[in-house]
Amino acid sequence: MNAPNNPYIAVLEKLQPKAAPDNMHHWVAVFDDVSSLFADPIPVNLLTTAKELSPQMIHFVASILQQTDVYLTLAIQFIRDNFKAYPEMYDIREDELSYLSLDVADFPLEFPELTFYEEEGDWLIRFAEGKFENCDPFGIAVAFKENVPTDIELLDDSEPMDE
Numbered sequence: 800m801n802a803p804n805n806p807y808i809a810v811l812e813k814l815q816p817k818a819a820p821d822n823m824h825h826w827v828a829v830f831d832d833v834s835s836l837f838a839d840p841i842p843v844n845l846l847t848t849a850k851e852l853s854p855q856m857i858h859f860v861a862s863i864l865q866q867t868d869v870y871l872t873l874a875i876q877f878i879r880d881n882f883k884a885y886p887e888m889y890d891i892r893e894d895e896l897s898y899l900s901l902d903v904a905d906f907p908l909e910f911p912e913l914t915f916y917e918e919e920g921d922w923l924i925r926f927a928e929g930k931f932e933n934c935d936p937f938g939i940a941v942a943f944k945e946n947v948p949t950d951i952e953l954l955d956d957s958e959p960m961d962e
Contacts, residue, residue: 806861809855814845814852814892824850833867836904837911841867847917860915863922871911874924874941875903882931888932889953898930908939911925920945923952 813828826845833841843860844910845852861871882889891899898907907930915922925940933939937954 806865807857810843810857810861810864819846822848824848825918826852830864830867833864834871834911837909839910842912843910844914846914849917852892853917855919856885856915856917859920860913863913867913870913870924870943870946872903873946873948874911874926874943875906875908877941878908878939878951879903879906881951889951892932895931908934910938925954 810828813830814876815828817827819825820935828842828843829840831840843864845856845860847856848874866908879899879901882891886896886899886911895949901907909929910927912927913922914925921942921944923940925938926934927938928934929939931939933953939954940952941948942950942952
């Protein structure tokens with residue numbers, strides 16, 4: 800089956816509801832072939848308090864997916880630049896410093912996933928694994944406001960989400 804040419808429809812058709820904690824609603828989809836940087840399919844999560852997804856949210860998600868590699872590159876550059884500038888703050892070990900000179904395509908982060916929140920323009924890219932010690936056990940995330948990376952979230956002290 801061919802994917803529709805309309806990215807809005809492509810996102811809408813793939814989204815499946817999933818169990819969520821508290822009063823949240825969670826939809827998930829997995830997209831193949833949206834990145835040339837990563838070979839594996841990329842999971843996409845949408846989290847809201849509303850029972851229905853807004854057309855604006857779906858359009859926003861579709862617009863990001865049309866440029867997935869742009870945002871993956873921005874996220875990796877943001878992490879790399881901050882790790883270089885503040886190695887102590889991010890607990891970068893001596894044996895990890897050499898990674899900070901690698902190109903985006905070789906930077907040691909793996910298995911990206913995108914998560915969008917109902918706050919307009921708030922979303923993040925989480926890399927589930929990486930060679931940095933601060934990636935264990937849940938990875939590292941870059942928060943975005945629309946198309947601008949705003950923060951790095953170390954997930955090493957996070958806990959799994961209850962369903």
